[in-house]
Amino acid sequence: MEKPDLTQIFGTYVSWKLDSATWIINFMNGSQNMYLLEGEDKALLIDTGWGAGNLKAYVQKLTDKPLLVANTHYHPDHAAGNGEFKSVYLSKTYALDEASMAGVPFDITKLPHPDYEKICVGSGDFIDLGGRRIEIIEARPAHSNSTLFFFDESHGMFFSGDDYESTQVLMYTGDNNPSLKFDIRERLDNLKQNALDILARKDSIRYLLPNHNGAPIAMDYIDDFIGLVDHIYSGDAVIEDKLNHPFIEQDALAPQLCRVRWGMASIFVKKADVLDVYGE
Numbered sequence: 001m002e003k004p005d006l007t008q009i010f011g012t013y014v015s016w017k018l019d020s021a022t023w024i025i026n027f028m029n030g031s032q033n034m035y036l037l038e039g040e041d042k043a044l045l046i047d048t049g050w051g052a053g054n055l056k057a058y059v060q061k062l063t064d065k066p067l068l069v070a071n072t073h074y075h076p077d078h079a080a081g082n083g084e085f086k087s088v089y090l091s092k093t094y095a096l097d098e099a100s101m102a103g104v105p106f107d108i109t110k111l112p113h114p115d116y117e118k119i120c121v122g123s124g125d126f127i128d129l130g131g132r133r134i135e136i137i138e139a140r141p142a143h144s145n146s147t148l149f150f151f152d153e154s155h156g157m158f159f160s161g162d163d164y165e166s167t168q169v170l171m172y173t174g175d176n177n178p179s180l181k182f183d184i185r186e187r188l189d190n191l192k193q194n195a196l197d198i199l200a201r202k203d204s205i206r207y208l209l210p211n212h213n214g215a216p217i218a219m220d221y222i223d224d225f226i227g228l229v230d231h232i233y234s235g236d237a238v239i240e241d242k243l244n245h246p247f248i249e250q251d252a253l254a255p256q257l258c259r260v261r262w263g264m265a266s267i268f269v270k271k272a273d274v275l276d277v278y279g280e
């Protein structure tokens, strides 16, 4: 049997409807999601994948509305495909995560719009699709330095990027940016505070929609992430040396990492970092 090529690995999409005007676009053999939201006038694509070059054509099979595009954060599996589009809404702080793009498996300078327009947005901004208004909420730095949450109150949908998901949230320097100091206490406090911001909207959220490992997920995960931070500080969160993640186990950093759990919430973090604040 022939080996699959890079486009088949990173650019094979399947999709299904979450409601009458919202698509989940799933790729990476089921582990990763993008989202397509239709309003009366326009559609919004949340995230652009790895840059395989075939996403726009796929999305245009799902919708014929004029397409807007946004990034949950500036990591390569969410933003490398931006150059397929003329303009993209992203965080004002995207440049802090720009070095992470070094891990892209494709030559993204060959995409149709390598110098696409970056429209920087943040809390207080909305994207209006016609009868469907998406609120943008800046997350404090936790998983990334450039996370935007998207809240669609009209459809009860909250898009949480990589900051909350069912399997594990990566909480270590993945930004490849040596000028940034990774302060574990600040990151954990931000993880909790961002979760409290989501909980404040709880009554309006029907679907919590992360980008990895299954969606939608129950709001109970948000409670457990708050518990995880509290129980790291109180010294009774569960620390496991075995990562159980074949891809990250290949990373040069892997021997320094551990998994920390509380309830259903789980993070990957440098063990030295977590021991620094554990049971303080």
Ligand SMILES: [Zn+2]
Residues within 6 Å of the ligand: 073, 075, 143, 144, 162
């Ligand atoms: Zn990420």
